[in-house]
Amino acid sequence: MLFNSFQFLIFFPVVTALYFLLPHKWRWLHLLVASCVFYCAFIPVYILILFFTIGIDYVAGIAIENATNPRRKAFLIVSLVANIGVLAVFKYYNFFVGNVDTLLHGFGLAGNALPFLDIILPIGLSFHTFQAMSYTIEVYRGNQKAERHLGIYALYVMFYPQLVAGPIERPQNVLHQFHEKHDFDNYRVAHGLRIMLWGYLMKVVVADRLAIYVNAVYNNAHQHNGTTLALATIFFAFQIYCDFAGYSYIAIGAAEVMGIKLMTNFRRPYFSKSIAEFWSRWHISLSTWFRDYLYIPLGGNRRSVPRRYFNLFFVFLVSGLWHGANWTFVIWGALNGFYLIFAIVTKDLRERVAERLGLLRYPRLFEATQILVTFLLASFAWIFFRASSLEVATTVVSRIFTQPGRLYLGDNPALLFNCFLAIAVLLLIEFRHEYATGAFSFANNRNPYVRYASYVAAVTVLLLLGVFDGGQFIYFQF
């Protein structure tokens, strides 16, 4: 079920109302059934994959806790193999077979060594398998007690607001909350609904509006000049941010209404002054997952300098692959890894250059330059994320730098105006949150007239400028 679907408009209030009406002891069951219904709205049979990994990880968690040292590791490995195995089969098998075939053809050998699987990627597979893995790893590390209540553990993996696109939670943050009783709290419910409303504005008004232009250009990249492709790339940077952050806000808000606090997933990433800062603000739940469960176990930055660079680069390669079984995602990951290493290597040099240029005397200008450069670097990497193939990506890159021309206006000139307006309003609101937290507040104002007026204005904007035929959230495919 999509958050921006009409079904969810009915599903959410019904599930929430029942949640508060039911006695605490039945709430976990109610949420679990609701989560199953939510998931089954996509491809029902794939819920069996979830049940399979839930069963394995539940047993593994208890076994890890009860076992002594060498067997603990064995149980952890069983859990990890099961989760990664599911990912490997459903997400990476066909990619692997395709590459083996290409390789064999390259050596003049017959391809089709392995058959392709005719399967559709289960929705949100990468998210819930990563969340499940974080549970067994944390139990193994002794940071989390094994959950004895199968239903509560299943709910940890399947909790519908974050089931298909995160935030990828940690057991220490969420599991205990399902055991606690959450009373109906007007303030908290209103706050949760406000967060949801902001998420909807980001998704329906900004992301889906920009998607119309971005899709029109990127789906016919060969027919557009560099100017148009550059603008579509900038638009995509905002589209993917608003699409994914919008989903996260709706998930966080929906959970908060029921008293469950989920982790922050985005903190205005396009105000980052470096790529390192960008990754501490973008998809925080995934970045910290990779940091805690891959980068640090690899040695993090405690090893030699070359090893540290390798660790960074490797983590970003894996992160790219996590996003999709396509070389475009791998390059996107590699590019981000390269950015980070380059930033570390050139840190002193860049500081000296900034000093020579006198930029340090104008800290605001320097900061604005850093933000702009970081945004442009991130946007450049997004080309590989958005392009359907390497060929399209190289076309986009080469045309941006070699073929300026007249801007494509689309079927309706109002589209571009609406796109720019949506981005301007988004940046204005985010700027206020970033730099002027004490400024006049609308939705959180103490004055009820201002508050209600802002709610009405937000819903009016949704109805007038929202794209209601917009498709899925981009991150569902991961």
Add this chain to the structure above:
Amino acid sequence: MRSGNPYVIFVSKAALFLVLMFATDRVAGLVLQRYFLKMNAGTAAATTYALDKANEDLIVFGSSRALHHYVPSILRDSLGMTAYNAGRDGMTMLYSYAVFKSMLKRYTPRAVVLDVYMDFDSYREVNDRMSALSPHYDRHPEIRPIVNLRGPYERIKAFSKLYDYNSLLFTIVANNLVHRTDPNKDGYTPLNSNTPPAWSDFGFPDNKVDSMKTRYFEEFLAETRKANVEVFVVVSPFYGRWKIPLEGLQWAKRYCNENGFFFRDYSQSPYYLSHREWFSDNSHLNDTGARIFTRMLCSDIKEDLAQRYIVSQQATIPGSNAKHTD
């Protein structure tokens, strides 16, 4: 009140919000409607004209191929009937049916030209385009079944008056701030490209006839027969070839022939195919091509009318007005 039952407090606040939202929706919806109907230029204004004001003897329906291919002034001079081009970019049979059905409630044109091409094939998902009719949802009940095809919840969404003007805010504001009038008051929009297209072989996968679209075609023709409106189904010129013939078009030809409706297919006419310079792109004639095509079509229509012994009725056509029902 703060110390009361939290559920009661929440429900009362939610009710207050809903009342405020409802009031805003109605008031803002009325304001937007007022300014929307005041627009004088652009495609949205053309649809409003077709629905609310058109009273010409002959109306042209169809997609962009209708909009750019039929010159009303030539139709008027050749056939002796006032004419309006109600074609619209990106639209198909569903739009034509909705506008015609709505028009019939107000007045009955003497004749219609219905340009068809890819109107019946499942390849094109066109239901979303019906949002072009949303601003008229309230005032024209005849179009509601078509707009409702956009999705299963369209009826519920239409409860909001603001939603009717979704994505139109900029258009409404811009058109009312800068008072423009369309240079082409008869609907026709010429294409002035002088770059002839290259010959292309077109193809798309899974070409099937969409039964929903053919049903509305049948209903369109049935309405013309019921209202005694002369109908000319036309496939205008196309520069290119389909690798697999369009099944929908073959079906339409069969249907018209079997039921005695005028049907002419000029899409592969060698006369037009030998004049690349008359095309703006593969699907559209330029202004020169459109004028030549409209003249040729008029001759064919006259010939057909003569053959069907309607020539005698033609004598009454010049200067006659369309039959108004209101």
